[in-house]
Amino acid sequence: MADKLQAQRYEHKYLITEDVALSVRDFVRSFLVIDEYGATQPNLSYPVHSLYLDSDDLRLYQSTINGDKNRFKLRLRFYENRPAAPIYFEIKKRTNNTISKQRGGVKREFVREILQGAFPAPHHIVSHDPRQLVAVQNFSKYILELGAKPKAHVAYLREAWISPHDNSVRVTMDRDVRCSPEPEARFVTDMIRPASVFEGKIVLELKFTNRFPDWFKQLVRVFGLAQCGAAKYVDGVTELGAAAVTYAFALPEKPVVPVNGKSSAVAPINGSGSPPVTAQAPNAAAAQDT
Template identity: 35%
Template sequence: MASLSPVDRTLTSRFERKYLLDPGMLPEIRSWLSPHMGHDPFSAKCPDHRYSVCSLYLDNENLNLYHQTKNAEKNRFKLRARTYGDNINDPVFFEIKKRMDQIVRKDRVTIARDKALKYIESLSSYAPSETDLGDTNFLRFVQSVEKTQSRPILLVRYMREAFESRTIDPVRVTFDSELQTQLAPDGKITHCEGEWTPVDVPGIILEIKYSDRFPSWIQSLVNSFGLRYTSVPKYGYCVEASPSLAAQAV
């Protein structure tokens, strides 16, 4: 099985807007997008054009990173390790997702699965591990983990359908659904194993990601369907859906 590793052309520095959709709106919105966008290469070759995204979120015992988002702090960040499959050849993507007011920046580094899992295991066991893997972004991730005293907290899993623009201006639109979570203090990243808890989200999560100006044709989409910009923090939803963490989320 080939490694599934979606590429986001708006990845480095971008703006994001999120909306919640009634599932019944999805076919019409897909049709509306078709002149401007096509499925990204990974959605295009997946059954029903959706693929699984699974992220291990790291935080400290006080859930400080969760509270940054809950309190809508203008400058905040998340620490996560993301995978797109359980194949031994599927890499792990370590990400620092920073929000600086309206701008979102992701520092992302790809690490071979065996080395990545060894590092995550060391976090769970509070044991020293090799962190010099020759990448500045990974070193930055490790330093952020150490500074915040973060450890593996939980897994966030969902199905994603992704579109990308046909034009030079990079625009990415994703539809995320079937949000689920499970506690992961051992740091194990899996798409299939364990006891997953469905997380109640009032609709399909539409994310629009763009690098410069909000495209006029996207604005027309928003206006035509009466979409309302909202905050949909998946990690926050999953913390609040986990009974053992919910008390700390107050």
């Protein structure tokens, strides 16, 4: 399945309540369709997990705090625990008001060696698309330049609406946004003592590749929306406290909370280094752009 990546786009973000989110859902039905990954899921949403990398002095975090016009983030995105499920290396750049993304899927068995400094090769990559190899190689260069390491695990439930005609317009609503320190790159969906981000509010994002659609303007006006800078990694680390992700530590054997909010016990990595298998997201979600 082709990756539905909006390589360059604009995005406006808003924090809304659940009541408003349900009304927004009814509004966007007239223009967009629910994406295939959420269509069969509870509340039309599927889980998304991102492991963010940063330098030990949190340079990427600080670039957002400082309001730098040109900045980027490094994240490893995954959707489930299956050993065969790939990990997606993503570089998300902001240049003034424009967002650009590079993304490449890596076979899970090669992720650790790339994080440890191995230069990505074609056999590491899931797709034969050369752009994905270039994306992962660029990611690897940033790792070396920054000394970037795993810092934080961000998870949420995504409801995504897409245009039935092209990839120029997307609307997403992200619920139950959580963040926990993650220095080990475990790539499991369970989270240890996650902090709730945005005080339980839902992150609404209006994404478009050309001009701001007229019906987007109508949506903003009808619901009285106020644009904000909701950045999941930055707001998550701020909620945790920067010290929580700055220093390496051993993860305690404490209760964990998956993104669906149900408690479970910590599932340790087994002797082979492969993560345990727990609840799975739809396989097709791995191709979804966010």
